[in-house]
Each structure stands twice: as structure tokens, then as C-alpha cells.
Amino acid sequence: MLFRAKNMEKKVSASVVNRLPRYYRYLTDLLASGVERISSKELSEKMQVTASQIRQDLNCFGGFGQQGYGYNVSSLQAEIGQILGLNQGYTAILVGAGNMGRTFATNTKFEARGFQLIGVFDSDAKKVGTALAGHTIQDYATIQDFIAEKKPKMAILTVPKDAMHNVAEELIGYGIRAFLNFSYTELSAAENIAVENVHLSDSLMRLSYKLLEQDKTTEEEE
Template identity: 50%
Template structure:
């Protein structure tokens, strides 16, 4: 949708939080909620919530608020959760295995088909019935199984090489956990999860928060 293509990244990054809280409300049997009530849950202002949702159409009714089930469903569609995406993981170390073990991916529309590694001792092992294959088979596996998402959990030095394989093989989106800035074609979406950078940010706030003044 052309309208959605103009939505800022800041707004897009708030949508998963709305979706999560609406899911929790559904589980509690709550059928409707106002923007003011949603504001108390999410920490965003009621005005901000209304503006965010208005980017995608009118979901609320004045005097009624939002139908929780309908809004949850619509946000799921906007986030692409009504589709199933095949994914692979390059790097079958501890992090790769932890991601493969996470059962919540299928709820998010992502099915991990296989892990890949260059360590011969890992080849043939299974993580939650997901087989670890030789990385030399990665490109052909992607093409044969209509894989759209490539996950990178390799060391930094191998990340770009994997990204190149993904790009050549038709991957549309990369979820990158390696501490490396990848160079990929413009038509490939990259979402970086740099754990060290997140930890460094936490460390900064701990150091500079008045309650954690190490000088006193």
C-alpha cells in the first residue's frame, strides 16, 4: 500500500508492542480498549497511538475505542503475520541453536527449515527436529525450499560471506545477529540485532543513572 510505504520507521517499530499488548488483552477476555487505556499499558501517549494507527486506516470509534480482536487481527496483517515465511540459520553454535529452539517463531509466521554450519562435527545433528547441514549446501537449499528469510548467527568474520550467499540465492530478508555491518543489494531488508551494542547501551545508562553513581 502506498500509504504504508510512507510510514516512518519509528512508527513501524512501535507496532509490535501494540500487537503484543492487544494479544495479552485478548487472553484476558477484554473486548475493547480506549487509546487512553492502551497508553497506560504501552507507555506511549494516547495521541501518539491514535496517530500511529491512523497511518493504516481508521480502526477506532469515538466513544467506543478499539475492538481488541479486530485491531489485533489488522495489526497482524500489517506486520505480515498472516503469512508463513521459510527461514534458515547460518551458524549452528549456541546462539543459532537457541534461536532454532525458540517455539514462538511459528506464531510469528516464521518456520526455520534448517541450520547450516561448516563444523563437520555438527553436520547431521538435529535441534528440535531441525537438521544441521553443511554450509556448502546452503545456496541450493534456499532455492529448492523457497526460503525468504536468512538468519546469521556466525562470527563476525563470516557474516558478510553468508550475506553474499543469501543475496545470490534469492533471500529477501536477513536477520543479522553477527556484530558486523552487512553490505547487501537494496532490495534485501536487513534487521540487525547487535547484542553487544545493546549491552553497551545498558552499561551507559547504568553508569550515568543517578541511582548508580559509582563515584559516590
């Protein structure tokens, strides 16, 4: 793989990796609107981060920009996609067809984000057999066979908070090694288990901080 050769000796920091999806989204939008080249200054204005931050982040991967010439949007987007593994065709199942599961399954462009959703499961007999985002919801009781046969790479957990740890443990037993967890309680990463926990309410607290900063500025101005 191209980027590994460039980066053999350099580990990309977690905070850069955290920012990559946002670069990827912006570059994808630029591509869709026909932009072929962009300077770090323009990209910086669009994304509201400093141009030097952008240059620093993108230099982690060998640097794609040329002084005074800007970035080639298409190459940079492709390269970031490759770094993120979006070209790997990873398969995913979704467990829990409640509010969060429905929302995520319905609104997410899985394929553009590197994944193929291959199954949706719930334990509620009223939901099993009904449709969700082009899938027929399957009975959670049959998930072990499904995993044995289809070997999905990861599971999206949109089960109730109290059920999450049990479900995760079962799925690990069945061979799942990666989780995207929306269940309002954290799943700890363990050896060989990749975890991404999403806490929607963290964004609420971050906004509270911004509001407080806003109030302080207003007070100082008054």
C-alpha cells in the same frame, strides 16, 4: 489488501513501523487473556507510552478506535499482523548453530511471528546431523541445492562476525533476498536486499544512558 487501499497515499514512517511489533505483542497478550476492547488510555498505561502517541501511531493505518469506545483488540491485532505481513507464511533458514543460533531457534515462536523455519545449517561436522529445535542440522555445503529447491524467503545469520560478509554474499548469489543478522557486525541493505541487523550490545549502551539519567536525578534530589 485492505490496508493498502486505506494507505495508498500515505507512507508509514520507519519509527511507527519499529513500534508495531510491540503493539502486536501487547494486543496478542490482551487477546490471550480475553480482553475484547481497550481504550488508548488503558493501552497507554500498560505499554508506558502516551495515549496520544498510541492514537497517532494507530491513525497511520486509518484508525481503529472510536471515541469513548476504545479499540477492538481482535481487529486491531489482526490488522497490525497484516500490515507486518505476518499472514504471508514467509519461509526462513537459520545459518550458524552456535550459541546465538541455538538460542534464537529454541526460544523463538516463529509461526506466531510470521515465519516458518524450514532448515538449519552449520559447517561444523560435529554439529551436522544433530538436532536443533525440531530440525536436523544440515551441512552448509549443501545449502545451495536446498535454496534452489525450497526457495526460502530469508536467512537468519548467526555465524561468527568474521564469516558474516562471505556467507551473506554466497547466499545472495544463491538467491536469498532478506537477512536477519545477529552476527555482531552490520550487513548493509542493498537494492532488493532487505536487512534487519540486531545488536544486543546496543541495549547495554541504552541502559547505561538510563543509569546515568537515574544517577543525575538522584544527585539533584540529594
